[in-house]
Amino acid sequence: MRAFVLTGPGVYEVREVPAPQAVSGEVVVDVERAGVCGTDAEFFTGEMAYLHQGHSSYPMRLGHEWAGTVSELGEGVDPGWLGRRVMGDTMLGDRTCRRCRRGRQHVCENRQEVGIRDGRPGALAERIAVPAWSLHALPDSVDAVLGALVEPGGNALRAARATGAGPGDRVLVMGPGTIGLLTALFLRAADAEVHLLGHTAESLEFARSLDFTHTWTRDELPDLPFDAVVDAANAEQLPALAVDLVEPSGRVVYIGLSGQPSRIDTRALVLKDVTATGILSASPGLDDTITAYAEGTVDPKPLVAATVGLGEVGAVLAGEHAFGPAPKIHVDPRL
Template identity: 70%
Template sequence: MRAFVLTGPGTYEVQDIPEPVAAPGEVVIDVERVGVCGTDMEFFTGEMAYLHQGHSSFPMRLGHEWSGLVRSVGAGVGREWLGRRVTGDTMIGCGDCRRCLRRRGHVCEKRREVGVRDGQPGALAEQLAVPASSLHPLPDSVDATLGALVEPGGNALRAAQAASADRNERVLVLGPGSIGLLVAMFARAGGADVHIMGKEQSSLDFAGTLGFERLWREDTLPDLPFDSIVDASNAPHLPALALELVEPGGRIVCIGLAGEPSRIDTRTLALKDVTAVGLLSASPALDATIAAYADGSVDPRPLVAATVGLGQVGAVLAGERPRGARAGPKIHVDPRNIAG
């Protein structure tokens, strides 16, 4: 099969490699769609922390936002999975430790991460082998594009839930990238009054096409009480700004990662009685995200600007926009696209 292999920082190949075989407890997926995300780009540049912490190494196969059809099953896996459209959890815990037994496998110390940590190749290939226990079935109303948006959507839904983004709440989302816009969509679906702050006017303009009207830059933010603020940016100064702006008794949620440490004044945190939440992983919210996509309460398909083949992935990771791409922030890959 064909697979995109990152051989080092900024170097890559589309290789012909052996097709995976389903081991006991595993399935093999015919991959239909894969999302490219900021984590993939950090691996491409060599900046991803896992590379320096010994969790990941080159060569590696990226791709953790995916959907596809179950092609084959290994021993111990029910044949009812065959032919089903599915997506899968990125985080695969050991299953035996204290965290896993408490349903916190996404922070298991020994966890594997599809397309991220060593030992679990990703979905930027025509086929993918994953544990059957990580699968989440997709209903007919959730197509391949939506299926590959479940993983980022699960992260965003958790952020919206952590912000208590429901009716009568005013929520400010910092950063109108893929995750920030998904957070805004889920918060809006819950009835919150959603505001979005961005840096680039083009990103704010795109948010406007999604029906968001309260769009700001840092120097134009209105003097309003924000009950919750979600930092979905990579700007190191914004967590401190969030703490400054949030209402006493409110909540700040950190889901974006900066390239350097962010600092906040914990005296302000305490004296304002603010709850601060950090989030890793979509795992606890995957099924709820699928349900929201299935019933149409959230439709993130406009976020996808283009769908390319494996041969174009390197250029996308290097920051190039595909020819003819629309305005959205997300690029998808169809590994079956021979022309790409």
């Protein structure tokens, strides 16, 4: 089969590789859509921390936001999965450790991460093999485009819920990229008043096209009480700014990661009685995200700027393509 293979920082090719086999407990899925995200870009540049921590190495096959149809079953897999439209969890815990037994397999010390960690090939390929237990069925109303947006949506849903915001609450989301906009959509669905902080006119104009009227640069940000602040950006100074901007007894949610260490004065957290939450994974939010998409509570499709084939992935990761202001690029491996 054809797959996008990253062999080093900025070095890649689409090559023929052996098709995956459905080993015991696993399935093979024909990939219909896969998303390209910031984590993939960090592997492309060589900045991703896992490369330096020994969790990942080149060559590697990227792609952890995906949807497709189950085409093969391994031994012991429920026959009902065959032919089902699915997406899959990125985080694959060992299912035996204390964290996994407590339902926290997404932070398992020994976990694999599809297309990211410990050699589990990703979905920028025609087919992918994953454990059957990691699958989530997609209803007919959730097509392949929506299915490939479930994984980032699950992260965003968890971030939105971590704010505790609802009617009457004002939330500032810093970073109008894919995760920030998805978080804003879920917050709006919860009837919170949503503000977005960005640094480019194009990204803020796109946010306004989604009917977010409270969009600001740092210089324009009004002096308002924010009951919660979500940092969905990658600037090292923003985590501290979130604490400065949030109301006393408010909540700050960290889902963005900067390339350099961020510093927070914990005295500010304590003296303002602030609750701070970090969001790593979509795992606990996948099912509810599928439901939200199926019911139309949140429509993330406008965030997809274009769909390309495997041969264009390298140029996308290198920033050589411009598809417009929408932040997400999808890949159809069949193209």
